[in-house]
Amino acid sequence: MNRRKGRHAGSEVRKSEIIHAALEHFSASGVSQTSMADIRSRSRASTGSIYHHFKSKENLAAEVFLEGIRVYQKGILRLLGEETGAREGIHAVVAFHLKWVQEHTTWARYLFQHRYASFMASTEEEITRLNRDFLQHVSAWFERQRRQGSFRDLPLDISVSLILGPCMEYTRQYLSGQAITGVDQAIAEISDALWHSLCEDPVSVTGHRALSHGGDR
Amino acid sequence: MNRRKGRHAGSEVRKSEIIHAALEHFSASGVSQTSMADIRSRSRASTGSIYHHFKSKENLAAEVFLEGIRVYQKGILRLLGEETGAREGIHAVVAFHLKWVQEHTTWARYLFQHRYASFMASTEEEITRLNRDFLQHVSAWFERQRRQGSFRDLPLDISVSLILGPCMEYTRQYLSGQAITGVDQAIAEISDALWHSLCEDPVSVTGHRALSHGGDR
DNA sequence: ACTTGACTAGAATATGATTCTAAAATAAAA
C-alpha cells in the first residue's frame, strides 16, 4: 500500500554527505561566509541535488544544527536519567559538556558559536520542539533534586542560567583559543563553583572546596 | 593646518543615520536577513553614500557593533573604578548589565544575540583591541579584590566565565521572551549566587543567603 | 570665482542563491 515510498538506496548517504560538507564549512567560516558552491564542491553533489534534499541554504543550516544538537542533548539526558546525587549530577553535566566540546570541536564551533544565530529561532519549529522537550526533562530532574533538599528553591530560568552560562562562556573562550585553563581543570572549578551557588548549604555538606587548581594566571 | 579635514556639515549626521537605520534592522531581523536596500530606505541615504562611509555590509555591521559595545563597556568600567567592596562590585556589575539590557533592548539584541557571530572575530581588529583593554581593566579589579582576600584564587578565564556566563544566559532568555523571572529578581538571585561561587568563605562573611525571592515557578 | 577633496546619487556589474527543465537511476508493477 505504501507504494509512495520509493526511496533510493544512496539517497540518505548523499544527504548526509551534503550535511557533513556543509558542517565543515559552516564551522570553519560561518554560514554567511559559506557559499553553496563551497558545499557543492566539497560534497560533490550538484545544485539540483542539494536543493532536492534541502529547501534552502537556511534550511540546510538548520538541519545541520539539528543533527548536532540531537546527539548532544541525548548525551546529557542519559546522564540525568542515571539519578545520581545532586552534586554528582552537576559535575557530570559540566564534564559532559566540556568534554563533548573538546572531542567534537567542529560540531561545537557550529552549534555553540552560532547558538544565538537568527535562522534558528524563526524557522524550523523542530528546533523549538527539541529545546522544549529538553528543558522539560532538565527541569524535572531539578525538581526532584530540589525536593530532596539538595538545591535551594530557585526559579528554573535562573538555575539554567547559573549552570549553562559558565559552561557556555568557557566554551566560547575555549573555541576561540582564549581559554587559559585546561578542560579538566575547568570542569573541576566550574562544577565546584556551581555547587556552591546552587546548593542549600554548601559548607555543612562538604567541608572543603577548591579541590584543585595550580597557581596559574 | 588640518585642511585635510574638509568635513561636510551633515556628514557625521548622515553616517550616524545609517548606523542607526542599520541597527534597527540588524536587531530586529539579523544581519543576513537585512538587505542594503532596507538600510538605504530607512536611512534615506543612497547606495554611494553608504559605501562611501562603510567599506561593506560586514564593515557596517562591525561599526554598529563597536558603537554599542563602547557605550556598554564604558558603563561597566566606570563601576569597577569606583572601588567598592567585592560583593557590592559583583552586584553592581550584574545589575548594570541586566538593567542595560532592559533599557537598551534594541542594542542588546544586536550586541548579545550576535555576540559570537563570525564577522566580529575575523575582521575589525578594533573589536579585538576593545575587548583586550576591557579584559585588562576587569582583571586588574579582580586581582585587587583577590589580594584583599575577598575572592578565592581562581584562574581569570574561569572567573570571567562564572560571572559573565549567567548574565549572558539570562539575557538570552530575556531577549527571546523566555525568561520567567523579572529583571530585578534576577539581579538579586544571580549576584547572590555568584557571590557564593566566587568568595573565599561565604558563610562566615554573611550568615544569610537568598535575600529575596517569591515562590514562583 | 576657482580649485580641491569630501560627499551623494544611481546606473552598471558581479556574485551567489534559487528555480527550472530534462535526463538518469531506482524501485515497483505488469
Add this chain to the structure above:
DNA sequence: TTTTATTTTAGAATCATATTCTAGTCAAGT
C-alpha cells in the same frame, strides 16, 4: 523482462542583492 512511476541528479537559466563605477554636487580654503 518490460513497463511505468517516482525519486534523485545535473547543470543551465534566472533572480536577488551586494558592490563598484562614473558622474556629478557641495563646502571650504585660496
